[in-house]
Amino acid sequence: MLFRETRGYHRRWPQKGAMRTSIATVCLSGTLDQKLVAAHEAGFDGVEVFEPDLVASPRSPEAIRARAEQLGLSLDLYQPFRDFEGVGPELLEQNLRRAAAKFALMNRLGIATMLLCSNVATARSGDEQLAAVQLRQLGDVADRFGVRIAYEALAWGRFVDSYEAAARIVRLADHPRVGLCLDSFHILSKGHDPEAIETIPADSIFFVQMADAPLLSMDVLSWSRHHRLFPGEGGFDLGTFMAHLVRTGYDGPVSLEVFNDTFRQVDPLATAVEARRSLRWLEHVTALSLGSAAGGGAARMSTASLPAVAPPADVNYVELRTGELQELRRLLMQLGFRSHGEHRTKRVELWSHGAARVVIGAPDSEHVQPTVAGIGLSVRDPATALRRAKDLFASEVPRDERPGEEPLLGVRAPDGSEVFFGAEGATEPRWVSEFGIPGHDDPHLIERVDHVNLAQPWQRFDAAVLFFHSVLDLGAEASIDVAAPVGLVRSQVLRSADGILRIALNLVPSGASDDAILPQHIAFASSDVIALARGARERGFEPLDIPGNYYDDVEARYQLEPGLMEELRELNVMYDRDEDGEFLHFYTHPIGTVFLEVVERRGGYAGYGALNAPVRLAAQYEHRRVASQGAPA
Amino acid sequence: MLFRETRGYHRRWPQKGAMRTSIATVCLSGTLDQKLVAAHEAGFDGVEVFEPDLVASPRSPEAIRARAEQLGLSLDLYQPFRDFEGVGPELLEQNLRRAAAKFALMNRLGIATMLLCSNVATARSGDEQLAAVQLRQLGDVADRFGVRIAYEALAWGRFVDSYEAAARIVRLADHPRVGLCLDSFHILSKGHDPEAIETIPADSIFFVQMADAPLLSMDVLSWSRHHRLFPGEGGFDLGTFMAHLVRTGYDGPVSLEVFNDTFRQVDPLATAVEARRSLRWLEHVTALSLGSAAGGGAARMSTASLPAVAPPADVNYVELRTGELQELRRLLMQLGFRSHGEHRTKRVELWSHGAARVVIGAPDSEHVQPTVAGIGLSVRDPATALRRAKDLFASEVPRDERPGEEPLLGVRAPDGSEVFFGAEGATEPRWVSEFGIPGHDDPHLIERVDHVNLAQPWQRFDAAVLFFHSVLDLGAEASIDVAAPVGLVRSQVLRSADGILRIALNLVPSGASDDAILPQHIAFASSDVIALARGARERGFEPLDIPGNYYDDVEARYQLEPGLMEELRELNVMYDRDEDGEFLHFYTHPIGTVFLEVVERRGGYAGYGALNAPVRLAAQYEHRRVASQGAPA
Known part of the structure; x- marks a missing residue:
């Protein structure tokens, strides 16, 4: 189930984008051959061949070249070659010999460009003139083999650690076979301003490598080797970076070089599709950054923006699948939801309270997992939203619609859950009438869906961030760690600017056993959570039991008025407060791996009660422990 | 199988050590009740109650107190209370009220000491006089409740971030209820010299927290929150730290406060035993650091050293368990091993070549996993070696010995594998004669076991480092990452000073599927690996196939003489070189999850061919892929 997004996946995008796309083999797991196939399937134009992948491959260089040709992939770069320049005469001699051997190998592979990283180990001098002279000598050797050198400043280079220094050396070398490789990680990780890229002549930029990264504070080498991400998954401003590059006139490959411990472990095709999506998104933000006034290469890029989508007007519905339907029905009823009965043709039911709609059904072959099986969104133009998603390589979910039923257009998220787009407009969506029982207009205490919490397997967390960020144009908030x-549990919220759509992604620890509660739930927004909780109790509702110690702590922390304090305790309602307002919320017991929450936001409170999350997780754990002990042996 | 070390584990150590031991509940997973039970089972004297654990507990403070009493645990510390000092008058008022509520809670819990961390957020002034005055006010409140305050400088404190500053403030506060908490992490992570601890009066040191950590270069907050380790698992010199402390005369609790993402996820009893072992080891290194000339508290500590063990004279044998015994026999035969037949009473066989001995058998209920089921060591005094291991809370492995059989004393490592101690002395151990076929003295090309590679589940990696470091007194080399x-795969070698015993621990990635090769093997030391490989080939041996690209790379890298180069290629022997010498080695195909290696060290080469490891892992992966494709569908 983990990789349903790519199940039965075939290359379906013959069109070439505005960028020539490439990916380093080090981003993908498996053998070199498996990596080439994955890059091909995901529609890349080319790959960078990482030396250890070649060395470990049982295929000869000629066979690898033939395989790539057969797959329609260009071999764009050979890497890495290191520790060349700034050395003494004897080592230089050795290095030139070593390079000649690699150039000969590149000829056999049919690769025209070699990456040369700035010296991190053997350089004895930072004299840029000396480095330039030595690079010129290397250029002469390269000339004999008809190849060229792309020189790159590593962030931890011994002497050369900025792209501006590398650019000066290349200018001094003044050799047609010697140019630059620019890598967004090495530039942005050091906080260097990429603006001066515009001063570099396009014909001396031989190659470009893109990587995003979370904004960590750690030594740059470990950060680089373990925590890089694909564009759109981290914190770097890559649209601006690319805009500077495009303004030079560069039109060579834009390649992903992403060292990441997770990507090394997971299905290479899933990673390749995620990678290809990240470059499509990068084209888009580059086009936005360039604006409409651009000319030349910039004009080409500016056509690359994605179809614009307005933020969703509302969460249309959330779909839950569970084997314990009866239990779920009872909970919804207790929370004041009313049933609309079964769908005319599909085996699902609709329940609503205010504008919060929950579609429920038993698991089936198409909806096995996750338990939150789908989210429906009301959008201005469903067809455009779908077009954007498909433009970002999302798989469309086939849907069987009968005449007269409202068309819903859907795509599959990386974890296999579905996102459907329906037309906004009427107070009640048209598809509601496809269920047996018409709308209710009783007074209601729940207004709408406040947020949806999706548990993500560790393999797909970053992919999910990219998916929701790029497909739905949601902003990513900073992630937090919650102690279960x-x-x-790492938790990151993606939300529309107006806060109408909020999706919290939870990273389940890689070692999570069945003892761990998957933090997957729907939170409903209430205008009066106390009144709702009281009414629910009258209907037999038993909320998740919150310990008295928690309320003692709330009392010590906030000095609430005794009446409210009493109500919180009595109804198991939790409390949080920040400068902008207050947050009252309560939880249902988990049904299998899903549960429900009701929240009330007072004032401008925009959080999710993060301080309360560990208490809630512990209460769920305790509930489950007691339940399993109570069960017959 | 993962936690076999603690299977059927019962508290067996009524004796109290030289230190009063304590552990923070945050080190252990589960509910507060589960944590208390684990701390009790592992023989701790007390626990620190971490506030979130209390807040999330469904038990009342009185019930928690009663439970701890019932388990014979003292509740030593309540924590954390933060952001108290250096604030303006209004906030001070609030903070004093908040503290009074916590003191009242501590009275209910029966906890006498509260940890107060230095202000990281709300302090407006770094004036130590002001902080001291405010702490004195807090001391007056504490006095009303009969409790005391242990003030601790956090490494990222806003103004107070060193223990010396904290000590100055406590001295200025001059209040019997106000003292210090010293935390090894906050002191050593900043590189502060712990020597000045000796200048602090013992009666103002209210509490001590110990944590080790790997020597990382990252922001200290993340380092502290996610990567702390138990003493003996990381890179801090904690023996020296403790010696300074003991010299003050301090005799309060020594408590473990270890925030670690792994420990948060795994079985709390396994963690608690590991934690208790780390404190026993800490007593030992503290005693060593104090030397024999110590008086007072130091004298008490100096009795705490573990039984001294000399480095093992040799690897006596390695025991392999596999369902594919026939295949393993053929491999051993091809490598020139000779069978000694079956054991007189046990269902295992012995094979030897030179002094390398391999005991093989089919899996049984006691030896299911891992495939390297045990290591036998020749030691000067097996009884003392066992006593040391048991003193470090290792479980003894019961062994059924018949009259006349050599007694072997064994303990279980954290991954469930066994370590047996036999007497050194004779060229051939006496137990060899318990097998059917007597010794061989043919000429041999294999000398002995060079090293053993044990795959460790991610849950037990740090525990395994501590086990081998403390029980066998092995030194831990720096760990490296190998790309599979x-x-x-994270790999760390533990070795005796003379290099006779080398155990490489490999951390299997948490997401490793069946596709991953568990890097578990025995390497044999040969005097002539080329001759051995040639002889093996004549006996039908097919080595692991190493790609031609690898040899092209070796050729470009080292310019070996053509004859040797040809032999390496022909025999699939790999090559490495460093300043001290050369390394030639080859591998067998994996049998299930185990394989064999033969190595030749020329000159002083002390490594393991780390550069070749990714190539070997890829070749094994390829071998397995091809084998599984060739199998009938």
Whole structure:
């Protein structure tokens, strides 16, 4: 189930984008051959061949070249070659010999460009003139083999650690076979301003490598080797970076070089599709950054923006699948939801309260996992939203619609859940009438869906961030760690600017066993959570039991008025407060791996009660422990 | 199988050590109740109650107190309370009220000491006089409740970030209820010299927290929150730290406060035993650091050293368990091993070549996993070696010995594998005669076991480092990351000073699927690996196939003489070189999850061919892929 997004996936995009796309083999797991196939399937134009992948391959260089040709992939770069320049005469001699051997190998592979990283180990001098002279000598050797050198400043280079220094050396070398490789990580990780890229002549930029990264504070080498991300998954401003590059007139490959411990472990095709999506998104933000006034290469790029989508007007519905439907029905009823009965043709039911709609059904072959099986969104123009998603390589979900039923257009998220687009407009969506029982207009205490919490397997967390960020144009908030009784849960919220759509992604610890509660739920927004909780109790609702110690702590922390404090305790409602307002919320017991929450935001409170999350997780853990002990042996 | 070390584990150590031991509940996973039970089972004297664990507990403070009493645990510390000092008058008022609520809670819990961390957020002034005055006010409140305050400088404190500053403030506060908490992490992570601890009066040191950590270069907050380790698992010199402390006369609790993402996820009893072992080891290194000339508290500590063990004279044998015994026998025969037949009473066989002995058998209920089921060591005094291991809370492995059989004393490592101690002395151990076929003294090309590679589940990697470091007194080398086709493998070698015993621990990536090769093997030391490989080939041996690209790379890299180069290629022997010498080695195909290696060290080469490891891992992956494709569908 993990990789449903790519299940039965075939290359379906013959069109070439505005960029020539490439990916380093080090981004993908498996053998070199498996990597080439994955890059091909995901529609890349070319690959960078990482030396260890070649060395470990049982295929000869000629066979690798033939395989790439057969797959329609160009071999764009050979890497890495290191520790060349700034050395003494004897080592230089050795290095030139070593390079000649690699150039000969590149001839056999049919690769025209070699990456040369700035010296991190053997350089004895930072004299740029000396480095330039030595690079010129290397250029002469390269000339004999008809290849060229792309010189790149590593962030931890011994002497050369900025692209501006590398550019000066290349200018001094003044050799047609010697140019630059620019890598966004090495530039942005050091906080260097990429603006001066515009001063570099396009014909001396031989190659460009793109990587995003979370904004960490750690040594740059470990950060680079373990935590890089694909564009759109981290914190770097890559649209601006690319805009500077495009303004030079550069039109060579834009390649992904992403060292990441997770990507090294997971299905290479899933990673390749995620990678290809990230470059499509990068084209888009580059086009936005360039604006409409651009000319030349910039004009080409400016056509690359994605179809614009307005933020969703509302969450149309959330779909839950569970084997314990009866239990779920009872909970919804207790929370004041009313049933609309079964769908005319599909085996699902609709329940609503205010504008919060929950579609429920038993698991089937198409909806096995996750338990939150789908989210429906009301958008201005469903067809455009779908076009944008497909433009970002999302798989469309086939849907069987009968005449007279409202068309819903859907795509599959990386974790296999579905996102459907329906037309906004009427107070009640048209598809509601496809269920047996018409709309209710009783007074209601729940207004709408406040947020949806999706548990993500560790393999697909970053991919999910990119998916929701790029497909739905949601902004990513900073992630936080929440201590569960078993393991830390990383949580990151993606939300529309107006806060109408909020999706919290939770990273389940890689070692999570069945003891861990998957933090997957729907939170409903209420205008009066106390009144709702009281009414629910009258209908037999038993909320998740929150410990008295928690309320003692709230009392010590906030000095609330005794009446409210009493109500919170009595109804198991939790409390949080920040400068902007207050947050009251309560939880249902988990049904299998899903549960429900009701929240009330007072004032401008925009959080999610993060301080309360560990208490809630512990209460769920305790509930489950007691339940399993109570069960017959 | 993962936690076999603690299977059927019962508290067996009524004796109290030289230190009063304590552990923070945050080190262990589960509910507060589960944590208390684990701390009790592992023989701790007390626990620190971490506030979120209390807040999330469904038990009342009184019930928690009663439970701890019932388990014979003292509740030593309540934490954390933060952001108290250096604030303006209004906030001070609030903070004093908040503290009074916590003191009242501590009275209910029966906890006498509260940890107060230096202000990281709300302090407006770094004036130490002001902080001291405010702490004195807090001391007055504490006095009303009969409790005391242990003030600790956090490494990222806003103004107070060193223990010396904290000590100055406590001295200025001059209040019997106000003292210090010293935390090894906050002191050593900043590179502060712990020597000045000796200038602090013992009666103002209220509490001590110990944590080790790997020597990382990252922001200290993340380092502290995610990567702390138990003493003996990381890179801090904690023996020296403790010696300074003991010289003050301090005799309060020594408590473990270790925030670690792994420990948060795994079985709390396994973690608690590991934690208790780390404190026993800490007593030992503290005693060593104090030397024999110590008086007072130091005298008490100096009795705490573990039984001294000399480095093992040799690897006595390695025991392999596999369902594919026939295949393993053929491999051993091809490598020139000779069978000694079956054991007189046990269902295992012995094979030897030179002094390398391999005991093989089919899996049984006691030896299911891992495939390298045990290591036998020749030691000067097996009884003392066992006593040391048991003193470090290792479980003894019961062994059924018949009259006349050599007694072997064994303990279980954290991954469930066994370590047995036999007497050194004779060229051939006496137990060899318990097998059917007597010794061989043919000429041999294999000398002995060079090293053993044990795959460790991610849950037990740090525990395994501590186990081998403390029980066998092995030194830990720096760990390296090796890129496998699927995931990075972290590898760390533990070795005796003379290099006779080398155990490489490999951390299998948490997401490793069946596709990943578990890097578990025995390497034999040969005097002539080329001759051995040639002889093996004549006996039908097919080595692991190493790609031609690898040899092209070796050729470009080292310019070896053509004859040797030809032999390496022909025999699939790999090559490495460093300043001290050369390394030639080859591998067998994996049998299930185990394989064999033969190595030749020329000159002083002390490594393991790390550069070749990714190529070997890829070749094994390829071998397995091809084998599984060739199998009938």
